[in-house]
Amino acid sequence: MAATTTEVVRLDETFAALASSTRRALLARLAQGPATVNELAEPFDLGLPAISKHVKVLERAGLVRRGRHAQFRPCELDPAPLRQVSAWTDRQRATWEASFDRMDRHIAALQANKERDPR
């Protein structure tokens, strides 16, 4: 079941990477086109090292690829992990909407259980 395992790990990393408004803002900026770390850092009230680490998180999650040109290490989006997120989300949503308002039935089941097997 190695395939499932790696997929799960990837989703963990991807969701964790997205769970930061700073990082989501970086991604939104990159959606406008590639950028260097200095360019990315410019709108933020954070030091360069902080941004560099955020970029590294995005990179390890596979959401960002990096190039090389002299001292520059430009960043570029990779949409693949986002497609995984989208797939998981849509799959869950489909199932969730189907399980509608069954709380009452579940409580009734708890009750019945107790009457069948009273202590």
Place this chain on the structure above:
Amino acid sequence: MAATTTEVVRLDETFAALASSTRRALLARLAQGPATVNELAEPFDLGLPAISKHVKVLERAGLVRRGRHAQFRPCELDPAPLRQVSAWTDRQRATWEASFDRMDRHIAALQANKERDPR
């Protein structure tokens, strides 16, 4: 800009809640229908307190609602935050696919910048 701010906060919480395979498994189980904490804990190799805390994370993220019946506190899904995630993801995806393979152009721009303003 209060609306945007709260939305961002919610996304932080939601993504963070989803960034755990244990919690995603709990949600998958709940998609089959409501369940008590003991029922949720059964397939896991974790103590009840751990599961209880995971459920609380999901609850604070708005992904789970809870009922009350005697000592039982049955859990039920709430799909609303997932729709927010879906919306953000789809919106980003749309933009990302549009920004295709512009790394080369960006590097050329860095080069031109330097030639225009050499130090």
Place this chain on the structure above:
DNA sequence: GACGTACTTTCCGGGTTGGTTAATTTCCTT
């Protein structure tokens, strides 16, 4: 009111995250 069941809360230990400043690396320019 005592007991059992279903949780929840508190406290603790170890590992990770998010930021800082200062030092280092890498590459271009002169």
Place this chain on the structure above:
DNA sequence: AAGGAAATTAACCAACCCGGAAAGTACGTC
């Protein structure tokens, strides 16, 4: 070779997450 710009790494700190174990709460039953 010297200097500077881009970016990373190192060292450090406060804050948080994730487990478990133990104590506490809430409710129903005897």
